[in-house]
Amino acid sequence: MTQKNYKHFQLETDADNIAWLSIDKANANANTLNRELVDELDSILDELETERPKGLVILSAKTGSFIVGADINEFTTIKSTEQARELIRRGQSVINRIEGLRFTTVALIHGHCLGGGLELVLGCDYRIAEDGVKTRLGLPEVRLGIHPGFGGAARLPQLIGAPAAMDLMLSGRAISARAAKRLGIVDFAVPDRQLKDAARSVVQKPPHKKPLPFWKSATNHGLVRPLLAKILRKKVAAKAPKNHYPAPYALIDLWARHGGNKQAMLQGEELSVAKLVLGDTAQNLIRVFFLQEKLKSLTKNPFRAKRVHIIGGGVMGGDIAAWCALRGMQVTVQDRQETTLAKVIQRAAKLYKKKLKKPRLVEEVLDRLTPDKDGLGIPQADVVIEAIFENVEAKQSLYREVEPQMKPGALLATNTSSIPLDVLSDCLSDPARLVGIHFFNPVAMMQLVEIVSAKNTDPEVIAKATAFTRQIDRLPLPVTSTPGFLVNRVLMPYLLEAVVLESEGV
Template sequence: MMDLKYWKLERDADGIAWATLDVADAGANTLGSPVLTELGAVLDRLEVQPPSGLVIRSGKAAGFIAGADVEEFTRIDSAAAARAMVDKGWTLFGRLAAVRYPTLALIRGHCMGGGLELALACRYRIVVDEPGTRLALPEVMLGIYPGWGGMLRLPALIGPAAALDLMLTGKGVDAARARRLGLADACVPPRVMDNAARMTLLSGQPPRRLPLLQRLLNGPLRGLVAAGARKQVAARAPREHYPAPWAIVEVWERYGGNALAVPEGSPASLGALFGSDTARNLIRVFFLQERLKGFGKGADFTPRRVHVVGAGVMGGDIAIECALRGMTVTLQDQSVQRIAPVVARAAKRFERKFKGRARDVSFALDRIIADPHGHGVARADVIVEAIYENLEAKRALFVELEQRARPDALLASNTSSLRIGDIATALRAPSRLTGIHFFNPVAVMPLVEVVRTAATDEATFRQAAAFVRKLDKLPLPVRDEPGFLVNTVLGPYMYEALRCVDEGIAPATIDAALTAFGMPMGPIELIDTVGLDIAVAAGKALAGPDAALPRGLAERVAAGQLGKKSGQGFYAWPGGKVNKPAAGAPPAGLAGRVLAPLLAAAQECVSRGVVVDEDLADAGVIFGTGFAPFTGGPFNHLRTMRRSG
């Protein structure tokens, strides 16, 4: 009989077997091949002496199962190897789904990818009502599909439209939404989770069954759902760049969710997907993201009180994110009237986040405290400056903050264009100041640049990175240079697009060429969204105050046409929505021309040490600008272009 290394199997007085997964020396459980083999051994033991029920749970303090071991994906070198890996999980989970005794997945914390596919193979699922509980099938983000039964079982459980939405976007749901969707049978607090699992297993209640219409849509009428899904995919994921969403629809519609039934040679086959450049590059991006997450580890720093100075768009949104993550925020500006719009904005954000949970909305709002006189400075663990971009104003502010703050408080500036070292010269202890540069919109953009100056000590940097991770953002270490990484590469890219406009190429044509390349938004629409005045200020900060502005930009700013914020820029923005004319045929090489300055600037940033290597530059530009993820980042894209000649 196999000794169990990853699983612990116990029986209680009711005859229930409790299988606890705890992958040693790992922060999260993953379903690598040895873990799956052991799960097979667990089922072997239970087949000999069947229990009254089986509970599958995690032995980690937080987190159920993070998914498959992505490292194993990098070793797949053939269609046969891809098929063998998928067959192992498909067969094992099929066996779990077919056992005679009732089975239940007790889900506390993240339940991703293969972890959710395992849970779907159980008869019941109970989710623990905690902020960390999240369920998703994010395989599409890696350029592949959920091949261990997710495409079969999720549509049968919650209906095909809802299931395809989750699989095609990779987005997750929290515990409450999982219960509403029917993905979970119950949503319970931690204190009763074991009893709830026991009662559900012994209840004898039948598994959830879809209503008749949903069963028809998952059966003879699935072509209707598939057609709608393909239309949605076409709008956001070109097949040549992102084949996985198209494959998910095809495997569900034509092969019942069984990837093993897809013939080799089909674009939806395992060999085609796992062997694609897109999958290789997106798996690369996954590891780049994990590297960024690692910068927030190793610091014993749990900020509970944050003081933000500046209740503008950036300062207000930083305050909202902190409150959303459970921190108490004191927000300072010249008057309560300036702070009030932030509270109104926060209320809308929290109502969307905590839909139907008025108590949680109220608690989150209570964590944002208007503080025009800055009383919160003295108690704050973190102090973030987000006032206007003026060196002397920031210096004067930090002189006052340093005097009033606790000696161990983290001092940070959200400046986007000034050197942190220049601001820090006003401090008695310049090593205390770091840069924590968020991007707009704060709620959406995952990257935060964490700025090291020559004086920044290691403890300060680690605290800053840990704070960023507490906000569920990705910290990117950058050297103290004007524009840091992201703005330094974005500026030349946007200005090259503006020069194209000056030459007579229509803005919509330029944007169409770049979105066809894979950018999430064209550069002209991006400038309109950021604000033409901001583009002018950033250009002067990076290129010098005497640098010549593109003519179209200068003329529009002089006319008060600042983009989305004013209702008119290069495009009209009625009701805050862009109104673009039809795009013309782009000149040959237009996308390459506009991208060339971005690629050159990225190379220059690495050579100057703004980031320490090309991989971090790729990560920063992908997560900070949306640079086409399927390419693997600007440096990976350059290498691919060189290989292809």
């Protein structure tokens, strides 16, 4: 057994002459594809071509993911289309080299395998994914105003047929390992403990690959592509106008012209993405990406909630409760009306069926969501969120009842959208413990959550609220308790203008 260490990789060749190439980007929590990493991979491929192992297994040394995509920081350095084209050509060439290796190549996927990461594994002979809830595969480039540029648009339609491939690329959504197996993106979906054994078995005895069914293969035919492209354009137009979001239309046009020719598709990807990445849409979406990353980085407090109690079973309270349970917490939801609590469970079940698909998983999450008419969950809760109607007296009366029941260190939060925190907290024995955690409707879709603080709010409480928001996979936006906070304050001028327009008969 031999082992070589590089800056971003470890290469180990075992007794069976199988090379195991682990990706471990230096000084990073997750693997992303940048120029330096791609160049190092290229030099390693030189060595492997000389050594000719029995097979190559590509895997990640990061515990939570495979490759999460391209390094978006490099996008900000691109100043010309030629510079962009050169960067894209470099990525394509390395993946083309992997595809052309004269020995079996296997990608072992766990966690997130997105964008350039999925494009890289499409260059391998076989793909094996961990069958776990954290494994997600997708090509989300359209969400940055571009489309796949490292060969994804060229290879995926040929691998699984155009309808499924275009749906994934145009929506940017990520799918589970089992869904990827059903579509044919991965060859096997196995438990984590079996990943390496499965890779070893595939290298030693490469299984026969079934050809793509005729009807799926026919979707890439030159006579069929224009018809499908017309349908795809119509579907995209129903959601996004071309002048605002040109990338989906560019992808459809590219595939319609060159979908049957991989080399032409690769060249088309290079030209199209190089043009798109410098456009206003991509530049604005890249800016949004970095703003989101900034909000994610605000969390440094180690606070982690295990139990959450929601007071108020209306649309907002019920949906907050459902979302917290989906994110793994034990949740009790309180309301005076049992019929209201029943509706909370019904809406939650609908959400879980949509998100999780499998009845067993749906039942597991529903078991974490408990109707609690009498508020018995308050003393055990790490977080108590009030989400009742907007009335100062009603909220203050509730706080007087709830505060003595809460355990030390538990968060007391309000979902108010308009009432100043210093007014609400005036009734508390410890006014500094109240914080605003303001969700937007629909909770399951809106990522932004305002973390509202008054002048007297304890900074530790704010930090805990921020940590809790990230724990439930939402973006915490710190704001002060001023009229409208931030989002509604920004929205108000638009609403006023709409009133004026209506009064003028426009």
